Every structure is written in structure tokens, then in C-alpha cells.
Amino acid sequence: MYRGPTPTIPKFSHPDPGEFARLRIALENLLPPDWTELFKYQILVDHLKLEEARMIADAYLNSPTPFTDTMAALHEKFGQPHQLALRRIAIVLESPDIKRGDISAFQRFALQVQSLVGLLRTLGRDGELELSCGSHVARLLSKLPPEQRAEFCRHMLRQPGTAPNLVDLSNWLRYETWCHSYDAEPMSKVSHTKHDSGKRTVTILHGIGESQSETPIPRKGPVSQTKPVRTWIRSNNHCWRCARAHHAAQCDLKKPCNICQGTHLRPLHEVNVNPSHKEDSANVEKSCLTNSSPDRFFLDKPSVGGRVMLKVVPVNLHYEDHTLDTFALLDDGSERTILLSTAVKALGIQGVPEELPLWTVRDDIQVLNGSSISFQISPLCKPQTCYKINHAFTAEHLNLSRQSYPVEQIQQKYGHLRGLPIRTLTDVQPLLLIGSDQPHLITPTEPVRWGGPGTPAAVHTRLGWTIQGPIPPMGWTPAARQCLLTSMAPQDELFQNVQWL
Known part of the structure; x- marks a missing residue:
């Protein structure tokens, strides 16, 4: 009498030929042949979870041999050997690419190819045609890193006059898998020997003097911390x-x-x-793009030390009967024009709901829930000339950095900027960012005034004159350059470098 574990009959829940093959084998081996057709039919129906399979079973409910007829119909629908082979080929060909150095993924890929080759060998002539198909080999090789593809080509050069097929690829993958497993054994033995050598191991941790109260970076248990x-x-x-x-x-x-x-x-x-x-x-609205401030997004990166000026112009915004005097930042690198919510509320603009994905410095996407709006803009120097801005975006918690440009001092320093009608900006807050979707407003309308490398440039747009580029801090004088040499022992230098990291 059999005293092993009780075998089970798998469920048929997906239109997978392999899943049906496992169900068919289980029924043929576990159901006694002398049981009645209705009893075996009831067991079969209980394990059919796929809707199409249950519909096929219902068609033979009143048949004299319901189990036999249902199994024959299911085999014709899901159990043809070529269907299983095509399914297996699709799974292998659609598998992800193997990354360089990922041994476990390479071994899994090799087992999939070997299983596919074994299945195709049992299909007779149809399987032989698939085994000799060169396109399968080319697509499977494209999933391997370049150095492994080159290794397979070198392997096939030892067999001149033969085109590579799936059998050749399977044999080569089995050989490479054996080599990987062989290389892993000495490494494990060496590591085991080191642990058992009895030598005392000392771990030295170099810190910078911070305490646990200053920074909570986990020393152990990073997941819980x-x-x-x-x-x-x-x-x-x-x-x-x-x-x-x-x-x-x-x-x-x-x-x-x-x-x-x-x-x-x-x-x-x-x-x-x-x-x-x-x-x-x-807290998706409390994330940020360029800093860790928990309450707003910064659409621009604040310049370090005020050494770079962006293109900022004074403008008038118009919507119906409302007008707002503010400043606009002209950004060629932005794909979308954005109006801050402060200006939207002041003008009473009503928009259409829209979601805007933004890339953050963490290389992920923050989705902003806002609105698509339209309004008019005019330069401060020509308030009677208006331009229509359509499909701009607005949302809460968006912000732009404040700007301060000592234009008068800059014009005194650089002759090519003198006489231009450019306003001095003192801690102004731009409320509008005009991107490349409005090229007629941000591109120059006449040649740019530029004084050479390292000097700011003046740009004349339809919204007026603006200044852009690097400037040295006012009152800055070049200091004498010095070359200071020092020397120390290599161990001390290494210790200082570790502390610095």
C-alpha cells in the first residue's frame, strides 16, 4: 500500500497548454479506470476554473460519456503539443535581458532554453523545424551581454560550415552553466577556510565625530530604521x-x-x-524637486552665491477684467509654461483639471494635480501689446526662487550693457515660468549683446530686455594664486580621505 504524500489534482485557471497538460496527467494517473463517467466528470468540473473550459464541459453535460468527451474537446482546444511548444517559445523569447554578472538570471535562462529544446524534440517533424530556426537563436542571443554573445560566436567557429540552431545554443548554455557552478565552489571553500582559521578579525570604523542624536543613519537593521x-x-x-x-x-x-x-x-x-x-x-504635494522643503516644489534651481542670472522680465498678466503686475522667468529648458497659484487666485482664472508628471532629482516621477489655464500677457514697457498663452499649467505648492540683479552696477562694469532699458531687480518673486511651448515670447528678436566669455549677455524678446549669464560678486578682486604643497605618510593620507568620505 502506498504510504507517501497524498497527490493532488491541479486547477485549470489559465489558457495555458502547460497547465492543461499537468491537469490531464494528474487525472489519468489518479482516477481509477473503473469509476463511472459521471463521477470522473464531476471531479473534472470541480478543477476547471477557466470560463472557456467550463463552457466546453457544459456542452457535454447530457452525453453518455461526459468525461471522455469533455477531455477530448479540452485536449483539442488546449492540449495540442504544438500549442504548448508555441507558448513555451513565446515565454522564452519575451523573457527580460540578462544583465552583466547576473549568474542566477543566466542559469534560469539556460534552464528555459534546455526545457524548450527538450519539448521540441518530442514533437517530431514540427519540432525539428523549430529547432533549426535561426531567428530563434538570434533573438535569444540578443538577450545575453555582448561578451557572452561573442563567446558563443567563438564556440561556433570551432564547427565551420554549420549554422547555429537551438540545440547548439542549449548545449553551449549547459556548458557555461557548469563553468559558473564550478567557479562558485572554490570561492565558498576559501571563505569557509577564512572563517575557520581562528584568526581574530578586527573591524575599524572611521567616523566624523557625529553622535546618534545628530544623524540617525542606521548602523544595523536598515529596514526597521x-x-x-x-x-x-x-x-x-x-x-x-x-x-x-x-x-x-x-x-x-x-x-x-x-x-x-x-x-x-x-x-x-x-x-x-x-x-x-x-x-x-x-504627502505627494509635500515633496520637492531641488530641496528638502516639505511644503512646495521649486521649478528652478537657485543660483549658488548669486553668480548666475536667469532671464527675468517684468510683465502684466490679464484675465477678463483683472490685471496683475509681476515678473516672468524665461526658461528655454522647460517644456511647459507654468503659472503659480498665487497669480491664478489674484486673477480669478478658472481652468480645466489636468495631471502633470514631473521628474525629480531622485529620478522618480511626482504627479501634480492641477489645471490647464489660458490668459494674456503684455510687456511692462508696452502694456497695449498683448500675447495669448494657452494650455499653461498651474498647481498648488509650486514656487520659483527670488531673484536679485544689480543691473546698474553691472552696466557700469560692462560697456556692452550700457544704455539698455533693463530694470534692477531686488529680491523679486517671479510668478510665471514661460517655457519652450511659447517660443515667440522667449527667443531674441534682435542680435544678442554679448561681451565675450565670462560676461553676461543682454537679450531682447517680445516681453522686453533682460539679462542672462554669469557675473562676479560686486567688489570682488582677483586674489593672488598660490600653490601650496604638503606631504604626509600614505597611511595618514588614507585615513584623512576616509574621514572626508
């Missing part, structure tokens, strides 16, 4: 890449994470890769 770290970074306006006291857009970290190859420190891997979806969905 992810939420406190994220909260600390947001509340203290620190960088999410390195946890230092600057914005993420200003981070100069170069070394990638050794887990995901992203540009962030290893202890911050969980914060960057697995953000809290519940928290992000609840």
Missing part, C-alpha cells in the same frame, strides 16, 4: 543621498551604492530605493 531616517532628513533639510547639510540638487557625491549602483550612501539604500508608498501618497 528607514522611517526615522526619512523623517530626520526631511525635518532637517538634509540631502537624501549623503545626509549632509545641503540640498540634494547640490550634492557632489560620486561613489555609487554597492547594491543598486545608485548615487547615494550604502546606509541610505532603503531610503532611496524603497520609499514609503503610504507616506508619499499622503
Whole structure:
């Protein structure tokens, strides 16, 4: 008497020929041949979860042999060997590409190809035609890294006069898989020997003097510490890449994470890769693009130290009977014109609801729920000339950086800017960002006034004159350049570099 585990009959829930084949084999081996047709038919119906299969079974409900007729109809619909082969070929050909160094994915890919070849060999002539198809080999090879494709070509050069087929690819994959498993054994033995050598291991951790109260970057258990770290970074306006006291857009970290190859420190891997979806969905409007401020998006990057000027012009905005005096930022790199909600409320503009995806510095997408609006704009110097702006976007929590340009001092310093009607800007707040969807408003209407490398340029647009480019701080004088040399022991230099990191 059999005393092993009780066998089970699988469910047929998907139109998969392989799933039906497993059901058919289970029924043929588990149902005694002397049982009645109705009893076996009832068991079959209980395991048919696919709607099409149940409809086929219902068609033979009153048949003298319902089980036999239903199985024959199901076999004709789902159980043809060529259907299973085509399904298996599609699965293998649609599998993802193999990344360089991913041994487990390569071994899984090799097993899929070997299983496909074994199935095609059982189909007779039809299977032989598929095995000799060169296009299958070409598509499967395209999923491998370039160096492995080259290795297969070198392997086939040893067999001149033969075109590669699926059997050749399967044999080569089996050989490569064996080589990978052979290489893994000595590594495990060496690591085991090192642990059992009895030598004392000392771990030295170099810090910068910070305490646990200053930064909560987890020393162990990073998954459980992810939420406190994220909260600390947001509340203290620190960088999410390195946890230092600057914005993420200003981070100069170069070394990638050794887990995901992203540009962030290893202890911050969980914060960057697995953000809290519940928290992000609840506070999606509290995220930011260029800083860690929890209440607004900045559409532009504030210039460091005021050394770069953007194209800002004074304008008048018009909507029905309302007019607003403000400033507009002309941004050639923006794909969409955006009006801040402050101006929308002041003008009483009514728009059409719209969602706008924005790329953040974390290389993810923030979806803003806002509106598509239309209004008119005129230059401050020519208020009677109006231009129509259609399909601009507006949403809450959007912001633009304040700008300050000492135009009078700049004009005194640079002769090519003298005499131009450009206003001095003192901590002004632009409320409108005009992007490349309005090229007639941001492109120059006459030659640009430029004084050479390192000097600002004056641009005349339909909205008036504006200034753009780098300027040195006022009162700045070039300091004498010095070359200071120092020397230290290599170990001390290495220690200082580790501390700096």
C-alpha cells in the first residue's frame, strides 16, 4: 500500500497548454479506470476554473460519456503539443535581458532554453523545424551581454560550415552553466577556510565625530530604521543621498551604492530605493524637486552665491477684467509654461483639471494635480501689446526662487550693457515660468549683446530686455594664486580621505 504524500489534482485557471497538460496527467494517473463517467466528470468540473473550459464541459453535460468527451474537446482546444511548444517559445523569447554578472538570471535562462529544446524534440517533424530556426537563436542571443554573445560566436567557429540552431545554443548554455557552478565552489571553500582559521578579525570604523542624536543613519537593521531616517532628513533639510547639510540638487557625491549602483550612501539604500508608498501618497504635494522643503516644489534651481542670472522680465498678466503686475522667468529648458497659484487666485482664472508628471532629482516621477489655464500677457514697457498663452499649467505648492540683479552696477562694469532699458531687480518673486511651448515670447528678436566669455549677455524678446549669464560678486578682486604643497605618510593620507568620505 502506498504510504507517501497524498497527490493532488491541479486547477485549470489559465489558457495555458502547460497547465492543461499537468491537469490531464494528474487525472489519468489518479482516477481509477473503473469509476463511472459521471463521477470522473464531476471531479473534472470541480478543477476547471477557466470560463472557456467550463463552457466546453457544459456542452457535454447530457452525453453518455461526459468525461471522455469533455477531455477530448479540452485536449483539442488546449492540449495540442504544438500549442504548448508555441507558448513555451513565446515565454522564452519575451523573457527580460540578462544583465552583466547576473549568474542566477543566466542559469534560469539556460534552464528555459534546455526545457524548450527538450519539448521540441518530442514533437517530431514540427519540432525539428523549430529547432533549426535561426531567428530563434538570434533573438535569444540578443538577450545575453555582448561578451557572452561573442563567446558563443567563438564556440561556433570551432564547427565551420554549420549554422547555429537551438540545440547548439542549449548545449553551449549547459556548458557555461557548469563553468559558473564550478567557479562558485572554490570561492565558498576559501571563505569557509577564512572563517575557520581562528584568526581574530578586527573591524575599524572611521567616523566624523557625529553622535546618534545628530544623524540617525542606521548602523544595523536598515529596514526597521528607514522611517526615522526619512523623517530626520526631511525635518532637517538634509540631502537624501549623503545626509549632509545641503540640498540634494547640490550634492557632489560620486561613489555609487554597492547594491543598486545608485548615487547615494550604502546606509541610505532603503531610503532611496524603497520609499514609503503610504507616506508619499499622503504627502505627494509635500515633496520637492531641488530641496528638502516639505511644503512646495521649486521649478528652478537657485543660483549658488548669486553668480548666475536667469532671464527675468517684468510683465502684466490679464484675465477678463483683472490685471496683475509681476515678473516672468524665461526658461528655454522647460517644456511647459507654468503659472503659480498665487497669480491664478489674484486673477480669478478658472481652468480645466489636468495631471502633470514631473521628474525629480531622485529620478522618480511626482504627479501634480492641477489645471490647464489660458490668459494674456503684455510687456511692462508696452502694456497695449498683448500675447495669448494657452494650455499653461498651474498647481498648488509650486514656487520659483527670488531673484536679485544689480543691473546698474553691472552696466557700469560692462560697456556692452550700457544704455539698455533693463530694470534692477531686488529680491523679486517671479510668478510665471514661460517655457519652450511659447517660443515667440522667449527667443531674441534682435542680435544678442554679448561681451565675450565670462560676461553676461543682454537679450531682447517680445516681453522686453533682460539679462542672462554669469557675473562676479560686486567688489570682488582677483586674489593672488598660490600653490601650496604638503606631504604626509600614505597611511595618514588614507585615513584623512576616509574621514572626508
